[in-house]
Amino acid sequence: MKLLLAEDEPDVQLIARLALKKAGFTVVTVGNGVEVLQRVADERPDAILLDWMMPDMDGYETCRRLKADPATAAIPVIFLTARVQEAEVARAIALGAAGCIGKPFDALTLGTQVLELLQRT
């Protein structure tokens, strides 16, 4: 299963990538939302993990655009966010996201959490 991971913090990006790789995912990483929109057509990932807060284009805006484009609207989007407040989650779901995973995430269970959220949709 191929994941597109957008995370601006290189260390977090690395840990997430390794953790997901260990869980059996193929992971493509980018540093911001603009790159996600540029790469999504080429990579055709099974799911996209978006950091909520990123420079240039944040996760929320990126998700909105992904869902607005019929070519990418079907790809499940999962947010990585420090603000796991109900209101934020509700906003994300309203955008069509599959769910949210709280930051800081647990490296050993990150893959399991992604799978759980994908299975739910």
Added chain:
Amino acid sequence: MKIRTRIFAVVGLVIAAAFLQALIVVNVEERRSAAAAALDRAIWRLQSQADLGRLIVELDASQRAADAGGPAVPPAERDRFWALYERSAALLPEYLDTPESKRQLAAIDALMREWRAAPAGSDRAALMGRIRGEFDRFETRERSRLGDERIKVSSQSLQSTLLTLGIPAVAIIMLLGLVAFVARILLDPLKSISTSARRISAGTFDVSLPPESNDELGDLSRAFREMITAVQRRQQEVTEARIKAERDHRRLQATIETVPVALVIVDADTGRIALQNRTAAALIGQEPEGEAARQAHWRAFSVTTRDGAPVDVRAWGAGRLLQGQTIMGEELVVKHADGREIPLLVSAAPLREDDGRISGAVAAFQDITSLYEVDRLKSEFVSIVSHELRTPLTSIKGALQLLIEDQVASDPDHTMLLNVALSNTERLVRIINDILDISKIEAGKLELNARPHAVDEVVRQSLQNVEPIAHGALVALKLEIEPAVPAVRVDLDRAIQVLVNLLSNALKVAPPRSDVTLSVRRAADGFVAFSVTDRGKGIAPDKLGLLFQKFQQLDGANTRKARGTGLGLAIVKALVEMQGGQVSVESTVGHGSTFTVTVPAARTVASSQ
């Protein structure tokens, strides 16, 4: 000498003089009456002398007639004359005063007897001539003596008259003297003292007083002088006290005006501001004259508590301060019509009169805008720093977890070191999470999403969370849920956080192979109680009160094992109370502790139990 003694002496002298005068009068009167009596006797004597003379003449005449042979006087008649003469001669000496007169009379009498006894034919005539000569001399001398008596009596009378007139005059003079004496020794000094008293009343202490003689007036004078000294000293003290009071007042005034705290003194009777300093005037303005203007003035700003609840500041103060309460450091917010909001720290105390009556109140308002700002900056700082710390720590933790999971270290020591690094990283993350929670709670920014949740949902997730710790500590987790316990209305994540915290604490202190029990039951007033009981060492009673305070960690053998942040229970307490519940603890040293939290039951959702 005492004045009393002197007056007694003078009055005694006057009385003695009066007595003496009376004696003199009596004496003079006696002498006058004696002289008068003597005069009477002299008159009687003259009469008797005259009688005696006549009888001598009669006797001589009758004798001569007999001798001449003329018409003789009968002898019986002559004998009768003789008898009369003898009687007279015998009586007369009684009226004679002097022995000489008596001797002369006796001589005359002797010659008479010689004359009578003379024989007929003898020269009786010659004898008679001698007798009559003697008698004439006698008579003449007595007559002159009578004159003396008269002079004596009249002189006595004059004396007596003079005395009668003189004594009262002397008495009057003596009385005047007495009055003058009393005036001099008594009234003059009294007058001088009363004049002095008037001058002192008028404020002049420069007075002349009678000399301090050794008597009652001297005592009075001394006492008066002491009184003047005392009054002067008292006045000096009063003056000094006034100067000190004025100085204190000026100092206080300057202090009140200088402190950056708004000070207001309110009069209880009028409800008006009696005194306020510049800071207060800047804060709430000057209270205007006139009731309508004052009402408008007080409506120009509103007062609320920190939470925004409106406060009627006058009722708020009067209701408590006039009952004698003191207000210490309460927070109020003044909102001006122009939009300014000033947070205030208010302290106030009633002002009492000497008799204890509350006559007003003094209130101090401190503008704590800057404190609020500092508090806000602190929260922001803590929040930002914590977030910034958490991100790299997460990376470290993730990296370590992945390394350990892959068993990259060939040397078991390396694996141990990696585990040490991981556990310390996890601890650091927990500390940061706790600090974030506390700062959110204190800043009032923690949002709770309370919803009905079945008890077993809360309990199951909590137990799952601590299962690995229990396993490692060889402690058995027991669950006791009362049948038909209602669902609870809580923020699920926070409720789990609370139970996990209590369970982790219990597991830390629980000895190996003991039980930690989580029990759930109905509590009073629509609440559900969750209790976590351990069989640890227990907590000393004096430590129980500290448990829920920030950064309190109990000492003991388990310290190393039980290292936490010192914030856990403070967060538990805040989270539970924010959801309307309560936290309590019971502990017996040597037997263990039970922590109980209560949370509201959800009435609308049935429990799955």
